[in-house]
Amino acid sequence: MNPLPRNLSVGLAAAALFLAAGASQAAADAGSPAAFAIRLPVALAADAPLQRVALPAEVLVRLQSPGYADLRLFNGAGQPVPMALAGVAAARAPETSVVLRAYPILGPAGTAGSAPLEGLSLRIEERQGQRVVRVNTPGTANAQANQVVRGALLDARSLRQPAARMALDADLPAGQPVTFEVQASKDLKTWRPLAETVLYRADAATAAPAAAGRLGTEQIDLHHAELQGHYLRVTWGDAAVNLRGATLVTSQGAVARERVSARLAVPPLAHPRELVLALPFATPVAALTVTPAGSNVLIPVRVLGREHREQPWSPLASAVVYKMAIGGQEQRSGPIELGGASVREIKIEADAKTPGFAAAPEVALQFEPVQLVFLASGPGPFTLAAGLPSPPAAASAYLPLASLIPGYQPPQENSLPLAQADVARADLPGGLPAGGALVPAAAASDGISTRSAVLWGVLLAGVGALALMAWLLLRQTRRADAPVPAAPADAS
Template sequence: MKRLALHLALGVGLALTAFQPALAAADAPDQYAARWPLQLPAGAGLVRLPLPAEVLTQLQTADLRDLRVFNGAGQPVPLALDRSSPETRVPAPPPIALPALPILADAQTGTATAGNNLSLRIEDGPGGRVVRLDTPPAGASAPAATLVGALIDTREQEAALQAIELDADWPAARPFAFRLHTSSDLRHWQPLGDVTAYRGADGTMTAPARVELHGDVLQGRYLRVTWDRAAAPDAVQLRGVRLLPVPPVATPPRIAVPLALPAGAAGDPHAIEWRLPFATPVAALDIRLDGSHALVPVRLLARQQREQPWTPLARHVVFHLTQDGQEQRSPPLELGPHGARRDWRLEADAATPGFTTPPQLTAWLAPAQLVFVASGGPPFTLAAGRADAAGTYLPLPSLIPGYEPGAQGRLPAAILAGAAPAVATPTAAPVATIAPGGQRDLRQWALWAVLVAGVLALGGMAWALMRQLGKPPGDRED
């Protein structure tokens, strides 16, 4: 009995001894497909590492969990993944100040005139409709008139507007309403908006007289501002307006990865299929056509596994046109949350000749960076590319003392010290191609073999023990 127990303990120890080295090697640098030496700033203990294209195109997980930083002893260091877009500052366009031309109404006839003795007259001629501002002859007396509004010439303003602010004075201590209209011919007016403003008895304003717009463009039109005629003629003074353009949209920076289609991928002019060699999600796909005059409506489909059916993602019109000597190209196709796919299919509209030549494809990847603690001694190594890697990222605030949003951008940056093993233009594999697993798959099988062997050994020893216990007392071995 004692001898059997000794054999059992020895078997368990041997199984664990054989299993532990394989388990310890599960997260070693050589378990990853690509490795880069890192160059860290001198004396830096907390470092950020922006990930270039050659790293992102080696990843085999959509959530980027197959990234590690190892120190000189081969130990992984604590790290966090930062996928927030770097802050992009876009200067706001300055306001556009335009003067206002007073509109006067004849107290007797009601004829509208413009201030400064300018009469507003519209003439129709062979060349089209003309707006004329005529000055009466010298010595002629201006008719009695009442100020009823103001006219602003906005015909040359091409910018989309988010608001219009009035540079005006109006009666104090009571709400006062302004109405805005636009017209292209000074005869037919369309409402643009209105605002009720207020000035205190001391002349202070609670808020500017501002009319909110939604990207309206006033090019080719006049702007008219009117108000309550019950106010005294000299109680309202509109000096001009300020046009506030819509701020430009800050496009987050992205990393361009040209894709080289494999030979034969464009055998069908109406369909192109390819498989990405990396799992990093694609934020947008840029499709470029050859030739100066080309236009093809397309449909983009994708799937994660070859056994799955194709899923339609989006429709797009791809074009390359030349107009007045200027090239016009279609924008990239935004993919949003649908970019984490491996197999892709681009279909041209059947009513068109399709792709006479294979299009140029560029995958745009969202930026990402690692933040890690430079613990242990150098040299530090970045490793990437392992489909079965476990997630080890820590929350970003746990690495940065006194964390606040954007604090990671102020950390010193590490860089790749050597030439990257990944090519700058990854070749997209045909969909039918199955990439070999490589050396890390052999290690994985060896790990499982050791584990199964240990379990079988333990099972055999347990079976032998049960048989021994089932024998009569005189037949048992000591």
């Protein structure tokens, strides 16, 4: 029997066992808290099966998958708990209610709709301690008879915040839909439309017991209009309406989500107009802040990125970075938006018409806030783990929110109790740096990349294996071709 097939079978079997062992090791790593780069204790909220935890910067700067695939939450038994990935909704600013008194607008009787008020100015008169607003026209300016209420005026000049919505305090005629139009003006002469709504009051004598007393949109959306220094005019045509006033809800609107920030440990500057940084993570970057060293410095820059050294540079953003003293206060440039780019190398290029950077600038990263929604199943304590050298498939760890939260309605996840990841007790080799998350960025070189080194290593190993097989084949062939020595003759 030729031993070559047996050697080849043994080699193939060994390679298959090696690959299977590697796959098993990757699966075991994803299911073992000790295999992750960082582990943080999580303190749960009391008596809540469904909770959420915000991902701190210390976690985001150690993920090796742009889809957060190398992130797990383990219970005390070392088992991953069911979880879903979710963004963080923008918070809403606090709202304030302001009650405005209505001053009736008197106009001539017998006119229909609000059209007679268009293009005409109003004047405010004091009458026995009360304000009355009149339509200022030549034919009616001095007329005292045949005046009816054509609308109402609200004084909103003292408002400091934008108006979100308005509710009218009015008596409506029964069984008649009434259209209210809301307009704004600074001079009581030129008006701009803001909103309108239709309200209806059922006749108490004929309405069914289950019928609603008032129909229509009671809250008039004003779309956060800036009304400081303005008057509001509410008109309703010929309907017999008694408007006593209105309640305005003011708010600054949605507050921008606070991003998660991390400092970048910038290496010494090798070229004044070029800084290339290798990032040790794959988390998408929302923005980058660059603060030049020195004082009274202004530099136009370009930011470029790429996944690895074999790729060409792709432009990400252009901006002007500066640090200067204005009016006795230091002013610094804001963040440079990168749009959630996931790159492993970033190049910051200074404009060729400038001297560039005198020293390495301060660089900070900003990430969009992300939270884990999870089911606190199993015993405690719970551990948040992040960062694997070879992250598993992106879709393997997370459930849809609709599967995790019964009867899910967006954004229901933001009302869940908030668990806390204890960054101060993080299990990290070498400990955590002082002053927040610090990304140990290295200066990217033009040498061979890790990816290329691995590919070359695999290629050389394959060539070596082929060479070994060829040598074994040649050796077996020589043995088969060697002459068989003759048997010695019998002396007898």
